[in-house]
Amino acid sequence: MKFFTRYPASRWCNWLALALSLTGFLAAAWVTWHVYEAVPHIEDELAYVWQANLLTEGRLSMLSPEYPKSFLVPFVVDHEGLRFGKYPPGWPAVLALGVALGLRAWVNPLLAGAGVWLTYRLGRRVFNPGVGLLAAALTVTSPFFLLNSGALLSHPLGLVLASGFIWAWLAAFGPGPVRRSWLPAVVASLLLVALILTRPMTALAVALPFGLH
Numbered sequence: 001m002k003f004f005t006r007y008p009a010s011r012w013c014n015w016l017a018l019a020l021s022l023t024g025f026l027a028a029a030w031v032t033w034h035v036y037e038a039v040p041h042i043e044d045e046l047a048y049v050w051q052a053n054l055l056t057e058g059r060l061s062m063l064s065p066e067y068p069k070s071f072l073v074p075f076v077v078d079h080e081g082l083r084f085g086k087y088p089p090g091w092p093a094v095l096a097l098g099v100a101l102g103l104r105a106w107v108n109p110l111l112a113g114a115g116v117w118l119t120y121r122l123g124r125r126v127f128n129p130g131v132g133l134l135a136a137a138l139t140v141t142s143p144f145f146l147l148n149s150g151a152l153l154s155h156p157l158g159l160v161l162a163s164g165f166i167w168a169w170l171a172a173f174g175p176g177p178v179r180r181s182w183l184p185a186v187v188a189s190l191l192l193v194a195l196i197l198t199r200p201m202t203a204l205a206v207a208l209p210f211g212l213h
Contacts, residue, residue: 013129017120020136024149025113027140029106031150038105043074044087045152049104050076051085051092056100060084090198091154104152111156112149116140118163125170158199162206165191169210 032038040046050073054062061084065071068078075086085092098107116136123132139145148155168188172181195203 013124013133016133017117017136020120020133020140021113021117024116024136024140024145025109027146028109028112028149028156031146032105032109035147036150040152042151046073047075047085047087048092048095048152048154049099051087051089052095052099052104054085055089055092055096060089087154088197088200090194090196091157093197094157095152108149108152108156111160112145115145115149115156115159115163118160118167122163122167122170125167125174154198158195158202161191161195161198162202165195165206166210169213173213 040049054060061082064078064081064083068083073083077084077086095104095107098104116139119139120132120136123135125132145159165188168184168191171184172188173185192203192207195206
């Protein structure tokens with residue numbers, strides 16, 4: 001542990017972190033295309049894709065078919081003549097952007113790379129560059145991270161939003177040489193709202209200690 005507490009803060013640490021971020025992106029893309037074949041496999045993914053496709057048309061719901069049980073979609077609800085997804089709109093909205101651009105399969109690999117970079121930046125801010133690099137490297141080599149980043153699930157976006165929120169919060173209210181400006185506080189608030197709209201229970205768990213702080 002002494003090695004990491006004395007690790008020098010040099011510019012090449014950023015380049016190593018950037019290389020790890022690129023590795024995370026490429027690894028997630030490989031899983032997307034060679035493991036999942038860039039198609040949804042589980043019910044959650046099917047529901048997310050359904051919601052994303054609906055959002056590309058500017059709608060949150062549609063009329064239920066005449067015989068709803070004959071056209072079931074996993075985790076899609078029919079209620080009072082309307083059909084809509086049961087999940088919060090945050091991740092479907094981001095996925096809809098990928099659908100509109102024809103880049104649906106690349107959304108999560110890109111978020112995976114951003115998540116690795118933010119993990120490094122957070123470790124660097126709280127501890128030092130060595131800890132940040134270690135955290136980023138452990139993230140890239142995590143099977144849970146790679147499998148979720150290659151799928152069409154909301155976990156990579158949750159990682160980006162949670163890490164960004166924590167980093168912005170510490171920039172606004174954390175210890176050390178901090179510029180107490182309004183900008184990081186606003187960024188932290190917006191990222192927390194986005195996390196609530198993506199994974200509400202995750203947002204509650206993440207926000208609780210900072211609310212106490």
